[in-house]
Amino acid sequence: MFSLRLALKSIFNEKWMSLLSMFSIGVMLFILIAVAIVVYNVEKLTARLPERLTVMAILKEGATAEEVKAAQAAIKAEPAVKSVTFVSKEKALEELKKSFKKDDFILKGFGENPLFDSFDVKIKSEGADGVRQLIQRIKSIRAVDDVEYGESLMDSLYALKSGLRALGISIGIVFLCSVTFICYATVKILFYRHREEIEVYKLLGATRWFVRAPFFLEGTIIGILGGVVGSGILMAFYQYFLRRLIADMPMFAFMSIPVQFLYMLPVCGMLLGLGGSVLALGRLKY
Amino acid sequence: MIELENVSKAYDGQEALSNISLRVERGEMAFITGPSGAGKSTLFKLLYLAEKPDNGTITIAGHNAARLNSTSIPLLRRNIGVVFQDFKLLNNKTVYDNIALTLRIRGYVEKDVKERVHSVLKMVSLRHKADNYPLTLSGGEQQRVTIARSIIGEPTVMLADEPTGNLDEENEKEIMKIFKQINTKGTTVLIATHNRALFENTARRVFFLDGGKLKGEEQ
Ligand SMILES: Nc1ncnc2c1ncn2[C@@H]1O[C@H](COP(=O)(O)OP(=O)(O)O)[C@@H](O)[C@H]1O
Ligand SMILES: [Mg+2]
Numbered sequence A: 001m002f003s004l005r006l007a008l009k010s011i012f013n014e015k016w017m018s019l020l021s022m023f024s025i026g027v028m029l030f031i032l033i034a035v036a037i038v039v040y041n042v043e044k045l046t047a048r049l050p051e052r053l054t055v056m057a058i059l060k061e062g063a064t065a066e067e068v069k070a071a072q073a074a075i076k077a078e079p080a081v082k083s084v085t086f087v088s089k090e091k092a093l094e095e096l097k098k099s100f101k102k103d104d105f106i107l108k109g110f111g112e113n114p115l116f117d118s119f120d121v122k123i124k125s126e127g128a129d130g131v132r133q134l135i136q137r138i139k140s141i142r143a144v145d146d147v148e149y150g151e152s153l154m155d156s157l158y159a160l161k162s163g164l165r166a167l168g169i170s171i172g173i174v175f176l177c178s179v180t181f182i183c184y185a186t187v188k189i190l191f192y193r194h195r196e197e198i199e200v201y202k203l204l205g206a207t208r209w210f211v212r213a214p215f216f217l218e219g220t221i222i223g224i225l226g227g228v229v230g231s232g233i234l235m236a237f238y239q240y241f242l243r244r245l246i247a248d249m250p251m252f253a254f255m256s257i258p259v260q261f262l263y264m265l266p267v268c269g270m271l272l273g274l275g276g277s278v279l280a281l282g283r284l285k286y
Numbered sequence B: 001m002i003e004l005e006n007v008s009k010a011y012d013g014q015e016a017l018s019n020i021s022l023r024v025e026r027g028e029m030a031f032i033t034g035p036s037g038a039g040k041s042t043l044f045k046l047l048y049l050a051e052k053p054d055n056g057t058i059t060i061a062g063h064n065a066a067r068l069n070s071t072s073i074p075l076l077r078r079n080i081g082v083v084f085q086d087f088k089l090l091n092n093k094t095v096y097d098n099i100a101l102t103l104r105i106r107g108y109v110e111k112d113v114k115e116r117v118h119s120v121l122k123m124v125s126l127r128h129k130a131d132n133y134p135l136t137l138s139g140g141e142q143q144r145v146t147i148a149r150s151i152i153g154e155p156t157v158m159l160a161d162e163p164t165g166n167l168d169e170e171n172e173k174e175i176m177k178i179f180k181q182i183n184t185k186g187t188t189v190l191i192a193t194h195n196r197a198l199f200e201n202t203a204r205r206v207f208f209l210d211g212g213k214l215k216g217e218e219q
Helices: A002-013 A015-047 A065-076 A089-103 A125-139 A151-193 A195-203 A208-248 A260-282 B040-047 B072-077 B095-105 B110-123 B139-151 B169-184
Strands: A054-059 A081-087 A118-123 A144-148 B002-011 B014-024 B029-033 B055-060 B080-083 B157-161 B188-192 B205-210 B213-218
Touching (some): A015 A151, A054 A065, A065 A081, A125 A144, A151 A208, A195 B072, A208 A260, B002 B040, B014 B055, B014 B205, B029 B169, B040 B157, B139 B169, B169 B188
Parallel strands (some): B029 B205
Antiparallel strands (some): A054 A144, A081 A118
16 A cells, blocks of 8 residues: 555654654553553452451340341342351350460460350452442341451552552553654654655645545554554563562562553554544644 | 636735636647746646635636635646646655656556556656656756656646746657647646747747736737
């Protein structure tokens, strides 16, 4: 296709500018995706958190057997709940003794069992975001006195998560705009450099589309190549940084980079490049 | 067919054309002459829609120029072959690519482009220069490239602005022969020139322009 040839030739003729744009786009997309990876990993981490979380529903003293049964059924009926196990206070004490092992003399001081009957509630991971509401609902059950769970830990983790999400989105928007702007500026400069040529094209009867197509293609190609550069940096980052980090500090082993991100970058670059060129040429008369 | 009715055009308050009315019939070959600065090139710019008249109506190839929207202007221009006084060749493209552009814009396949470019290059005797760049050619050669580019699209109207300005007598005769040839095939040809030799003893109509005014018409 003639337009494609023109676009490639123009990129080649202006290779320094094109390369510069491509690398800036690549670096920006890489930063963008790095932020996305951090957000992704934190999400992944917190998504599994409720699964590990044990929620203990402490039962009211003197609750009747029927009330306890009804409460168990009600909790069990919650879609986010995986299992509900009744733990009698005797069993709880035994567990406690077990955990103290030889030091169980500490418990000898108590004449009677100081513990309560309770439910051990396990939560499915999908229910992550609704944990608080779930706790509220369990609390409102008649036989339940109080609910204990890793509240402060959960709260700070959720705060971190939502903060990170907001930060990620703002950084995302800033960088998306920057990438679009680079494509916009590159295409605009290329367009002005070719003004005389375009004038001749028009005088020879070229349509608006014929004149613009090469520039749309140029913006798109630069965007795609920028995305490829970004993917390259991402891969290098993974190979030389993350893998070593994990080898040295296994605590980061949960960090992972989804493969889709590698394909997403060029696609992202393509869309932004096309968007930038449409913006660059949109208002021009021809 | 070309028709101007009471057409005026001013640049920064200076009238380049004032109240021009003229008519060139379909299939006719006519000349516009007059000293430099008379307004010949300006008249052409109005005809190929690079400029808009301040007043008056222009009809070309059956269209009222003022009524054309931006999508039909390119289509009209494909019916008009123009030999620009300043050539307007693209210096970063070869002679071949400059001429081929006219057809590529129209979406011709490369096989047809090649065939036709070679045939017009032959007409202007520049086959051996196909791969040269315009700036390596003499003024006369560049002019012939421009002419080749304007005739390759087989336009219904041909506007030639000083088409022989840089040519020696030999080439001038060749070029005039080409214009007559395409005129015989039915193309309306309008040539702007200050060279009287082109139209003397031709029995063609000649319009005299001076200071932007039409001073007369002669057979
Ligand atoms: N783009 C322009 N801006 C200002 N003045 C112009 C422009 N084009 C032509 N003119 C003026 O219009 C007059 C006619 O010019 P032109 O049509 O080129 O004459 P010709 O082709 O007969 O030599 C001249 O006085 C010229 O200076
Ligand atoms: Mg002139």
